[in-house]
Amino acid sequence: MKKLDVTYSANIGSYLGVPIILEDNTMFGTLCAIDPSPHKFDKKDLELMQTLANFIANAIELGQAYEIILAEEQRVKKELELAKKVQTSVLSEPVQLEKINIQAYYQSSESLSGDMYSWFEISPNKFGVILIDVMGHGVSAALISMSIRSLLKGLITSISEPIEVIKELNHHIFSLFNSTHQSTYATAVYMVIDTELKTIEYVNAGHPSGLLFLDQKTMKRMDEGSIILGIFPNLKVDKQLIHYNEPSTIMLYTDGLTELINPVINDAIHTVENIIIGEPDNLQLIEEIKKEFVNGKTLKDDICLITVNVE
Template sequence: MSIIIVDDNATNQIIIKAILNKAGYEDLKIASSAMELYSILDLESNSIAESNVDLILMDMMMPEIDGLEACKRVLQTERYKDVPIIFVTALGDSNKMAEALDAGASDYVMKPINKMELLARIRSSLRLKQEMDWHKERDKQVKFKLELAKKVQRNVLSQPIHDDNVDISAIYQPSTELAGDFYSWYRIDDNRYGVILLDMMGHGISSSLVCMYISSVLKDTITRITEPDLVMQELNRYMNQLYKKEELLNYYFTAIYLVLDTKARTIQYVNAGHPPGKLIIGDQVTLLTEGCCAIGLFENIKIDKASLSYLDEMKIILYTDGLSESLGENEEAKLDTLINQLVGQAPGEHAATVREFVTEQSSEDQKDDICMVMIATK
């Protein structure tokens, strides 16, 4: 344990050092003023290194800079903000003691020093410091694992498709480290593509884990079953496997899943409680609303599959509610304005357009994940 004794009186330094040495504390440093303390701590540097001190014993009354000012200055430095400071003082003024605690001190001991009291308060402060250090280390590990999980989550998202038949791409702006929105697409055969966009209930770790669970079965489900209503039934079965009667909450997601056949020029889809996607052919806009309730809410659900056809080039735009909610009032009109801008652009320009549009329309921080999938036939 590294302890710094700050006192302008040499006798007090000797007494405190002797008490601590006898109690087994050997890593001790002495400072006769606040400026010497600043020098030991190297406060003037911009170092981001971890704190190299576990406790500071501080005299209240010192020349030039008193203990209160020194305490505030030390605790304002990021790497020392959690270091416990115990005032050792002859002042019996309760107002001064309250001021010391308000300044961030963890405790105080009155002079003349009672050895047992001093050691007890030191042990108490050091236990708290160890507890805080443990939590800080644990937070670091959690942050590292969250970063790893975020990378894994991003890596399982589908990459854009730009081939002779179709362009499929997505815009993804998660609101937190781990998101509940997920999209994926697979080429079923030479002419058919299965595309899904889903929005998992909630945010953060639990939603992300359920997304990863669904992503692990998507490829097999989409390429093996293909039919939108049967795919949704299968995903509902998987979601119900997570349900436990003793839990008050069961997981669910909204989604749009569609199968695009570029040869037959047909679109078969199911909308499971999701914001309606938009099929755009020339100036005509068709909302993709047919389907069922959210997936995972009930063990058995009735699913209606819808079919559409097109002759000329068409575009489909799917989005999660995080996008529309981020636009504030008159969200439908604003969403139409955004979509009109996107329809005339190349896929590589879409992300910047969405970011700029959302930033212009919203005065608040992003509260929900924003995700949009765009499909265009050739």
């Protein structure tokens, strides 16, 4: 074998090089086999080197794909974080007035949630309060809940009547998917509280029972109204009217809370009723529920609850 300066000085007696070709036909580099002893590589050696070069090309492409996926995940994560901030930013702020105090707690099991609450001052001494739970979790449920949220202020402040509000919400949810032969549904509780007349009007649309500790004496379940929203174009809706005379506590919640407390829903509700009786202050009530059932837990479903104190 002829001695070349470049091979002789590097102590290279034999050399075999195979290009590393990626899937897009670009050459990443060369896989080299070097032997200080001069000899001739055969076809078997070449096939082995080509096989190794293919393995290396695959590994490189997997690494590149992983980096692309990782970058995409980071981008999606940032977008979801922004979307979550937008979603939480439109939730109503607490109300702390002489005759009414409204607080809420919200925790999603994923970045985005289908749970949503709002309240609006309809007129002096009169508030509309709503809690909605859209089927599913994540982006799709969040988009539907945001669509509903865009309606609420105009709907509640212009109509306010619980039966008509629920019917309009049902029409909106049903029409979202009516033309696509898909379907979704939501449950809701809507109530109008008049602190001057001391009345609570409500409609429960297939939602877990609202709880009312009436006059700090009697526990009532707010579970009457209609079926869930979005299944049928027309809905039969009934409302209930409750009078209170003494300070009372109302709690609305989504099924994520009851599922976390006890899979048997009636037992879970009974547990919450006892907590309300023991801690009727609505802000302390939220803290007690968080401490007992939420903090440190991995959530399988979104959790949302509203607590109201009326005087």
